[in-house]
Amino acid sequence: xxxxxxxxxxxxxxxxxxxxxxxxxxxxxxxxxxxxxxxxxxxxxxxxxxxxxxxxxxxxxxxxxxxxxxxxxxxxxxxxxxxxxxxxxxxxxxxxxxxxxxxxxxxxxxxxxxxxxxxxxxxxxxxxxxxxxxx
Amino acid sequence: xxxxxxxxxxxxxxxxxxxxxxxxxxxxxxxxxxxxxxxxxxxxxxxxxxxxxxxxxxxxxxxxxxxxxxxxxxxxxxxxxxxxxxxxxxxxxxxxxxxxxxxxxxxxxxxxxxxxxxxxxxxxxxxxxxxxxxxxxxxxxxxxxxxxxxxxxxxxxxxxxxxxxxxxxxxxxxxxxxxxxxxxxxxxxxxxxxxxxxxxxxxxxxxxxxxxxxxxxxxxxxxxxxxxx
Numbered sequence: 105x106x107x108x109x110x111x112x113x114x115x116x117x118x119x120x121x122x123x124x125x126x127x128x129x130x131x132x133x134x135x136x137x138x139x140x141x142x143x144x145x146x147x148x149x150x151x152x153x154x155x156x157x158x159x160x161x162x163x164x165x166x167x168x169x170x171x172x173x174x175x176x177x178x179x180x181x182x183x184x185x186x187x188x189x190x191x192x193x194x195x196x197x198x199x200x201x202x203x204x205x206x207x208x209x210x211x212x213x214x215x216x217x218x219x220x221x222x223x224x225x226x227x228x229x230x231x232x233x234x235x236x237x238x239x
Numbered sequence: 240x241x242x243x244x245x246x247x248x249x250x251x252x253x254x255x256x257x258x259x260x261x262x263x264x265x266x267x268x269x270x271x272x273x274x275x276x277x278x279x280x281x282x283x284x285x286x287x288x289x290x291x292x293x294x295x296x297x298x299x300x301x302x303x304x305x306x307x308x309x310x311x312x313x314x315x316x317x318x319x320x321x322x323x324x325x326x327x328x329x330x331x332x333x334x335x336x337x338x339x340x341x342x343x344x345x346x347x348x349x350x351x352x353x354x355x356x357x358x359x360x361x362x363x364x365x366x367x368x369x370x371x372x373x374x375x376x377x378x379x380x381x382x383x384x385x386x387x388x389x390x391x392x393x394x395x396x397x398x399x400x401x402x403x404x405x406x407x408x409x410x411x412x413x414x415x416x417x418x419x420x421x422x423x424x425x426x427x428x429x430x431x432x433x434x435x436x437x438x439x440x441x442x443x444x445x446x447x448x449x450x451x452x453x454x455x456x457x458x459x460x461x462x463x464x465x466x467x468x
Contacts, residue, residue, distance in 0.1 A: 128378050132461050140454055146289050149443035157291065158300075165346070168307030168339040171374070172314045175332045179317045186321065 127174050135167040287443050293428060294349045294363065294437040301347065308343040311336050327399040331384065334411060335377045342370030349436060360428040360437035368427065368453050369419035376411045379460035418453060425449040 138160045142152055295301055314336050323329035345366040354360050384402070388395050422428075427449050428437040441447060 128381075129461050132375065132378070132457060136454070136457050140458075143291070143441055143447070143450060146441045146443065147445060147447055152289075161291070161293070162303050165303035165343070166307060167374075168343045169303070169310045171335060171339060172307070172310035175336065176310070176314050176317075179314060179321075179323065182321050182323065183317060 128171070131167060131170045131174065135163045135170065139164050289441045289443070290431060290434065290438040291441060292431075292434060292436060292438050293367070294346060294354060294360075296349055296353065296436050298350075301350070304343050304346045307339065308347055311339045311343060315340060327395065327403055328381070328384065328388075330403065331377055331381045331407070335374050335381070338370045338373035338377060338415075340370070341366040342374065345370070353435070354430055354437045357426070357430045360430045361423045361426060363437055364422040364427045365419040367419075368422040369415045371453065371457070372415035372418050373411055375457045375460035376415060377407075379463045380407045380411055382463065422449070422453065427453065 142156060142160045146152060292300075315333065318324060318329065318333045318336070324333050345363055348363070352359075354363065384399055384407070387398065387402070391398070428439055430436075431438045439450070441450075
Protein backbone atom coordinates (compact mmCIF):
# COMPACT_ATOMS: atom_id res chain seq x y z
CA UNK A 105 0.00 0.00 0.00
CA UNK A 106 2.64 2.49 1.12
CA UNK A 107 5.15 1.33 -1.45
CA UNK A 108 2.78 1.90 -4.33
CA UNK A 109 1.85 5.33 -2.98
CA UNK A 110 5.45 6.42 -2.52
CA UNK A 111 6.36 4.94 -5.88
CA UNK A 112 3.54 6.89 -7.46
CA UNK A 113 4.51 10.10 -5.71
CA UNK A 114 8.17 9.84 -6.51
CA UNK A 115 7.74 8.77 -10.11
CA UNK A 116 8.93 5.19 -9.64
CA UNK A 117 12.01 5.97 -7.54
CA UNK A 118 12.38 4.44 -4.12
CA UNK A 119 13.78 6.92 -1.65
CA UNK A 120 15.22 6.82 1.84
CA UNK A 121 11.69 6.59 3.24
CA UNK A 122 11.13 3.21 1.66
CA UNK A 123 14.46 2.02 2.93
CA UNK A 124 13.50 2.90 6.50
CA UNK A 125 10.01 1.45 6.15
CA UNK A 126 11.17 -1.82 4.66
CA UNK A 127 14.23 -2.39 6.73
CA UNK A 128 12.71 -2.03 10.19
CA UNK A 129 10.32 -4.97 9.86
CA UNK A 130 13.24 -6.82 8.28
CA UNK A 131 15.40 -6.18 11.35
CA UNK A 132 12.58 -7.31 13.64
CA UNK A 133 12.20 -10.48 11.62
CA UNK A 134 15.91 -11.25 11.55
CA UNK A 135 16.50 -10.46 15.23
CA UNK A 136 13.43 -11.99 16.87
CA UNK A 137 12.35 -14.61 14.33
CA UNK A 138 15.09 -17.16 15.16
CA UNK A 139 14.49 -16.71 18.93
CA UNK A 140 10.80 -17.36 18.53
CA UNK A 141 11.39 -20.43 16.37
CA UNK A 142 14.08 -21.87 18.68
CA UNK A 143 12.08 -21.28 21.86
CA UNK A 144 8.92 -22.72 20.30
CA UNK A 145 10.83 -25.81 19.20
CA UNK A 146 12.24 -26.17 22.71
CA UNK A 147 8.74 -26.06 24.10
CA UNK A 148 7.85 -28.94 21.80
CA UNK A 149 10.66 -30.91 23.35
CA UNK A 150 13.14 -30.54 20.51
CA UNK A 151 16.71 -30.20 21.75
CA UNK A 152 18.91 -27.38 20.47
CA UNK A 153 22.62 -26.96 20.97
CA UNK A 154 24.22 -24.16 22.95
CA UNK A 155 25.83 -22.62 19.89
CA UNK A 156 22.44 -22.08 18.24
CA UNK A 157 21.00 -20.54 21.41
CA UNK A 158 24.01 -18.19 21.63
CA UNK A 159 23.59 -17.09 18.02
CA UNK A 160 19.88 -16.50 18.53
CA UNK A 161 20.54 -14.37 21.63
CA UNK A 162 23.29 -12.50 19.81
CA UNK A 163 20.79 -11.51 17.13
CA UNK A 164 18.35 -10.30 19.80
CA UNK A 165 21.08 -8.17 21.36
CA UNK A 166 22.12 -6.70 18.02
CA UNK A 167 18.65 -5.30 17.29
CA UNK A 168 19.46 -1.96 18.89
CA UNK A 169 22.58 -1.60 16.78
CA UNK A 170 20.75 -2.33 13.53
CA UNK A 171 17.96 0.08 14.41
CA UNK A 172 20.39 2.80 15.37
CA UNK A 173 22.15 2.23 12.06
CA UNK A 174 18.91 2.58 10.07
CA UNK A 175 17.59 5.62 11.88
CA UNK A 176 21.05 7.01 12.35
CA UNK A 177 21.30 7.45 8.61
CA UNK A 178 18.82 10.30 8.70
CA UNK A 179 20.61 11.79 11.69
CA UNK A 180 23.90 11.58 9.80
CA UNK A 181 22.44 13.96 7.19
CA UNK A 182 21.57 16.47 9.91
CA UNK A 183 25.04 16.27 11.44
CA UNK A 184 26.74 16.72 8.08
CA UNK A 185 24.41 19.65 7.30
CA UNK A 186 25.21 21.32 10.58
CA UNK A 187 28.95 20.79 10.10
CA UNK A 188 28.61 22.29 6.63
CA UNK A 189 26.68 25.28 8.02
CA UNK A 190 29.32 25.71 10.72
CA UNK A 191 32.04 25.76 8.10
CA UNK A 192 29.99 28.25 6.06
CA UNK A 193 29.63 30.41 9.15
CA UNK A 194 33.35 30.39 9.63
CA UNK A 195 33.95 31.36 6.01
CA UNK A 196 31.32 34.10 6.15
CA UNK A 197 32.83 35.49 9.38
CA UNK A 198 36.12 35.72 7.57
CA UNK A 199 34.37 37.39 4.63
CA UNK A 200 32.57 39.70 7.00
CA UNK A 201 35.80 40.82 8.50
CA UNK A 202 37.12 41.46 4.98
CA UNK A 203 34.08 43.01 3.25
CA UNK A 204 31.96 44.58 5.93
CA UNK A 205 28.78 43.97 7.95
CA UNK A 206 26.25 43.57 5.05
CA UNK A 207 27.02 39.83 4.70
CA UNK A 208 26.08 39.14 8.31
CA UNK A 209 22.56 40.46 7.55
CA UNK A 210 22.21 37.94 4.73
CA UNK A 211 23.50 35.18 6.95
CA UNK A 212 20.95 36.01 9.62
CA UNK A 213 18.22 35.30 7.05
CA UNK A 214 19.48 31.73 6.57
CA UNK A 215 17.48 28.96 8.21
CA UNK A 216 18.72 26.90 11.06
CA UNK A 217 19.46 23.30 10.15
CA UNK A 218 17.66 21.85 13.13
CA UNK A 219 14.48 23.68 12.24
CA UNK A 220 14.29 22.30 8.72
CA UNK A 221 15.11 18.71 9.53
CA UNK A 222 12.61 16.01 8.74
CA UNK A 223 12.71 12.27 8.43
CA UNK A 224 11.62 12.90 4.87
CA UNK A 225 14.44 14.43 2.87
CA UNK A 226 13.84 18.01 1.75
CA UNK A 227 13.90 16.90 -1.87
CA UNK A 228 11.26 14.25 -1.24
CA UNK A 229 9.09 16.62 0.74
CA UNK A 230 9.12 19.14 -2.09
CA UNK A 231 8.26 16.43 -4.62
CA UNK A 232 5.53 15.11 -2.41
CA UNK A 233 4.05 18.58 -2.06
CA UNK A 234 4.15 19.21 -5.82
CA UNK A 235 2.56 15.88 -6.70
CA UNK A 236 -0.23 16.26 -4.15
CA UNK A 237 -0.89 19.75 -5.49
CA UNK A 238 -1.30 18.41 -9.01
CA UNK A 239 -3.54 15.61 -7.72
CA UNK B 240 -14.08 -25.88 39.72
CA UNK B 241 -12.27 -22.62 39.34
CA UNK B 242 -8.94 -24.33 39.72
CA UNK B 243 -9.97 -26.91 37.21
CA UNK B 244 -10.78 -24.19 34.70
CA UNK B 245 -7.45 -22.57 35.28
CA UNK B 246 -5.60 -25.76 34.54
CA UNK B 247 -6.21 -25.84 30.81
CA UNK B 248 -5.01 -28.93 29.08
CA UNK B 249 -4.94 -28.96 25.33
CA UNK B 250 -4.62 -32.30 23.59
CA UNK B 251 -2.41 -31.94 20.57
CA UNK B 252 -3.79 -34.65 18.35
CA UNK B 253 -2.42 -33.13 15.21
CA UNK B 254 1.17 -33.69 16.25
CA UNK B 255 2.18 -37.26 15.47
CA UNK B 256 5.25 -37.35 17.67
CA UNK B 257 5.03 -39.64 20.67
CA UNK B 258 7.10 -37.17 22.56
CA UNK B 259 4.51 -34.47 22.37
CA UNK B 260 1.35 -36.05 23.57
CA UNK B 261 -0.11 -33.22 25.48
CA UNK B 262 0.53 -29.61 25.96
CA UNK B 263 -0.16 -28.04 29.29
CA UNK B 264 -1.16 -24.46 29.04
CA UNK B 265 -0.10 -23.49 32.45
CA UNK B 266 -1.38 -19.99 33.02
CA UNK B 267 -0.01 -19.65 36.49
CA UNK B 268 3.29 -21.39 35.88
CA UNK B 269 5.01 -18.12 36.28
CA UNK B 270 3.34 -17.06 39.49
CA UNK B 271 4.91 -17.91 42.74
CA UNK B 272 4.40 -21.65 43.25
CA UNK B 273 4.07 -21.21 46.99
CA UNK B 274 0.76 -19.50 46.35
CA UNK B 275 -0.56 -22.65 44.71
CA UNK B 276 0.82 -25.51 46.75
CA UNK B 277 -2.23 -27.75 46.53
CA UNK B 278 -2.88 -27.49 42.86
CA UNK B 279 -1.02 -29.16 40.02
CA UNK B 280 0.47 -25.98 38.56
CA UNK B 281 4.00 -26.70 39.65
CA UNK B 282 4.33 -29.86 37.60
CA UNK B 283 7.09 -28.08 35.71
CA UNK B 284 9.41 -28.57 38.63
CA UNK B 285 9.95 -32.20 37.73
CA UNK B 286 10.00 -31.68 33.99
CA UNK B 287 13.20 -31.20 32.01
CA UNK B 288 13.86 -27.59 31.22
CA UNK B 289 16.29 -25.42 29.35
CA UNK B 290 17.85 -22.26 30.74
CA UNK B 291 18.10 -19.27 28.43
CA UNK B 292 20.63 -16.82 29.81
CA UNK B 293 19.27 -13.38 28.96
CA UNK B 294 21.68 -11.62 31.32
CA UNK B 295 25.13 -13.02 30.65
CA UNK B 296 27.81 -11.99 33.11
CA UNK B 297 30.84 -12.52 30.88
CA UNK B 298 32.01 -9.46 29.01
CA UNK B 299 32.52 -11.48 25.83
CA UNK B 300 28.81 -12.34 25.77
CA UNK B 301 27.91 -8.72 26.38
CA UNK B 302 29.81 -7.38 23.36
CA UNK B 303 26.71 -7.27 21.08
CA UNK B 304 24.76 -5.55 23.86
CA UNK B 305 27.59 -3.07 24.29
CA UNK B 306 27.74 -2.34 20.55
CA UNK B 307 23.99 -1.76 20.47
CA UNK B 308 24.11 0.41 23.58
CA UNK B 309 26.87 2.62 22.15
CA UNK B 310 25.06 3.04 18.82
CA UNK B 311 21.78 3.89 20.54
CA UNK B 312 23.47 6.35 22.89
CA UNK B 313 25.04 8.17 19.93
CA UNK B 314 21.68 8.41 18.15
CA UNK B 315 19.90 9.64 21.30
CA UNK B 316 22.61 12.19 22.08
CA UNK B 317 22.59 13.54 18.53
CA UNK B 318 18.80 13.72 18.59
CA UNK B 319 18.93 15.70 21.82
CA UNK B 320 21.86 17.94 20.83
CA UNK B 321 20.32 18.89 17.49
CA UNK B 322 16.82 19.05 19.02
CA UNK B 323 15.42 16.69 16.42
CA UNK B 324 12.54 15.77 18.73
CA UNK B 325 10.78 18.96 17.67
CA UNK B 326 9.63 17.13 14.54
CA UNK B 327 6.94 14.48 15.08
CA UNK B 328 8.73 11.80 13.06
CA UNK B 329 12.02 12.42 14.79
CA UNK B 330 10.24 12.28 18.13
CA UNK B 331 9.06 8.80 17.22
CA UNK B 332 12.56 7.76 16.20
CA UNK B 333 13.77 9.05 19.56
CA UNK B 334 11.05 7.05 21.33
CA UNK B 335 12.18 3.87 19.52
CA UNK B 336 15.74 4.50 20.57
CA UNK B 337 14.81 5.27 24.18
CA UNK B 338 13.00 1.93 24.32
CA UNK B 339 16.11 0.19 22.99
CA UNK B 340 18.20 2.16 25.46
CA UNK B 341 16.19 0.74 28.37
CA UNK B 342 16.40 -2.77 26.96
CA UNK B 343 20.15 -2.78 26.40
CA UNK B 344 21.28 -0.80 29.42
CA UNK B 345 19.27 -3.08 31.72
CA UNK B 346 21.23 -5.97 30.27
CA UNK B 347 24.46 -4.10 30.91
CA UNK B 348 23.34 -3.41 34.47
CA UNK B 349 24.49 -6.88 35.50
CA UNK B 350 28.09 -5.64 35.24
CA UNK B 351 27.41 -3.05 37.93
CA UNK B 352 24.70 -4.81 39.95
CA UNK B 353 25.10 -8.57 39.53
CA UNK B 354 21.79 -10.35 40.16
CA UNK B 355 21.53 -12.05 43.52
CA UNK B 356 17.86 -12.99 43.95
CA UNK B 357 14.62 -13.76 42.21
CA UNK B 358 13.29 -10.34 43.14
CA UNK B 359 16.26 -8.67 41.45
CA UNK B 360 15.57 -10.60 38.23
CA UNK B 361 11.91 -9.76 38.38
CA UNK B 362 12.74 -6.07 38.68
CA UNK B 363 15.07 -6.42 35.68
CA UNK B 364 12.25 -7.89 33.64
CA UNK B 365 10.20 -4.66 33.84
CA UNK B 366 12.45 -2.44 31.66
CA UNK B 367 13.36 -5.39 29.43
CA UNK B 368 9.76 -6.20 28.52
CA UNK B 369 8.85 -2.52 28.36
CA UNK B 370 11.76 -1.76 26.04
CA UNK B 371 11.06 -4.71 23.81
CA UNK B 372 7.38 -3.95 23.40
CA UNK B 373 7.69 -0.20 23.25
CA UNK B 374 10.26 -0.33 20.44
CA UNK B 375 8.07 -2.69 18.45
CA UNK B 376 4.97 -0.57 19.05
CA UNK B 377 6.65 2.71 18.13
CA UNK B 378 8.04 1.28 14.92
CA UNK B 379 4.58 0.12 13.88
CA UNK B 380 3.17 3.53 14.80
CA UNK B 381 5.97 5.14 12.79
CA UNK B 382 4.81 3.23 9.72
CA UNK B 383 1.21 4.26 10.44
CA UNK B 384 2.17 7.92 10.80
CA UNK B 385 4.06 7.65 7.56
CA UNK B 386 0.94 6.36 5.79
CA UNK B 387 -1.06 9.31 7.14
CA UNK B 388 1.54 11.79 5.94
CA UNK B 389 1.70 10.21 2.52
CA UNK B 390 -2.06 10.42 2.12
CA UNK B 391 -2.34 13.88 3.66
CA UNK B 392 1.01 15.75 3.63
CA UNK B 393 -0.37 18.90 5.24
CA UNK B 394 -1.21 16.99 8.42
CA UNK B 395 2.43 16.57 9.43
CA UNK B 396 2.51 19.59 11.72
CA UNK B 397 -1.14 19.64 12.73
CA UNK B 398 -2.63 16.17 12.92
CA UNK B 399 0.44 14.12 13.76
CA UNK B 400 1.38 15.84 17.07
CA UNK B 401 -2.22 15.38 18.18
CA UNK B 402 -2.22 11.74 17.20
CA UNK B 403 1.04 11.18 19.06
CA UNK B 404 -0.48 12.62 22.22
CA UNK B 405 -3.88 10.99 21.91
CA UNK B 406 -3.24 7.56 20.46
CA UNK B 407 0.43 6.80 19.97
CA UNK B 408 1.52 7.58 23.54
CA UNK B 409 -0.94 5.14 25.15
CA UNK B 410 -0.07 2.47 22.60
CA UNK B 411 3.67 3.04 22.67
CA UNK B 412 4.15 3.76 26.37
CA UNK B 413 1.13 2.76 28.45
CA UNK B 414 0.53 -0.75 27.09
CA UNK B 415 4.21 -1.74 27.25
CA UNK B 416 4.32 -0.35 30.81
CA UNK B 417 1.45 -2.63 31.78
CA UNK B 418 3.24 -5.58 30.18
CA UNK B 419 6.45 -4.66 31.96
CA UNK B 420 4.71 -4.55 35.33
CA UNK B 421 2.95 -7.82 34.54
CA UNK B 422 6.29 -9.47 33.81
CA UNK B 423 7.28 -8.76 37.41
CA UNK B 424 4.43 -10.95 38.62
CA UNK B 425 4.70 -13.63 35.96
CA UNK B 426 8.35 -14.30 36.84
CA UNK B 427 9.54 -14.11 33.27
CA UNK B 428 13.11 -14.13 34.55
CA UNK B 429 14.22 -16.15 37.54
CA UNK B 430 17.50 -16.29 39.39
CA UNK B 431 19.69 -19.32 38.72
CA UNK B 432 21.94 -20.38 41.60
CA UNK B 433 24.19 -22.37 39.27
CA UNK B 434 24.64 -19.65 36.66
CA UNK B 435 24.54 -16.77 39.12
CA UNK B 436 22.38 -14.67 36.85
CA UNK B 437 18.84 -14.17 35.57
CA UNK B 438 17.54 -16.80 33.21
CA UNK B 439 14.35 -17.65 31.41
CA UNK B 440 13.19 -21.22 31.85
CA UNK B 441 11.80 -23.12 28.90
CA UNK B 442 10.07 -26.36 29.76
CA UNK B 443 9.69 -29.09 27.20
CA UNK B 444 6.08 -29.98 26.40
CA UNK B 445 4.80 -26.83 28.06
CA UNK B 446 3.54 -23.73 26.39
CA UNK B 447 5.26 -20.62 27.68
CA UNK B 448 2.26 -18.31 27.69
CA UNK B 449 4.01 -15.18 29.07
CA UNK B 450 6.75 -15.50 26.44
CA UNK B 451 4.20 -15.65 23.63
CA UNK B 452 2.26 -12.74 25.11
CA UNK B 453 5.39 -10.59 25.31
CA UNK B 454 6.52 -11.64 21.87
CA UNK B 455 3.08 -11.12 20.43
CA UNK B 456 3.53 -7.36 20.34
CA UNK B 457 6.50 -7.86 18.06
CA UNK B 458 4.51 -9.98 15.66
CA UNK B 459 1.53 -7.66 15.68
CA UNK B 460 3.93 -4.83 14.95
CA UNK B 461 5.59 -6.81 12.17
CA UNK B 462 2.29 -7.83 10.63
CA UNK B 463 1.00 -4.28 10.81
CA UNK B 464 4.11 -2.91 9.16
CA UNK B 465 4.00 -5.43 6.35
CA UNK B 466 0.31 -4.69 5.85
CA UNK B 467 1.09 -1.00 5.59
CA UNK B 468 4.12 -1.41 3.38
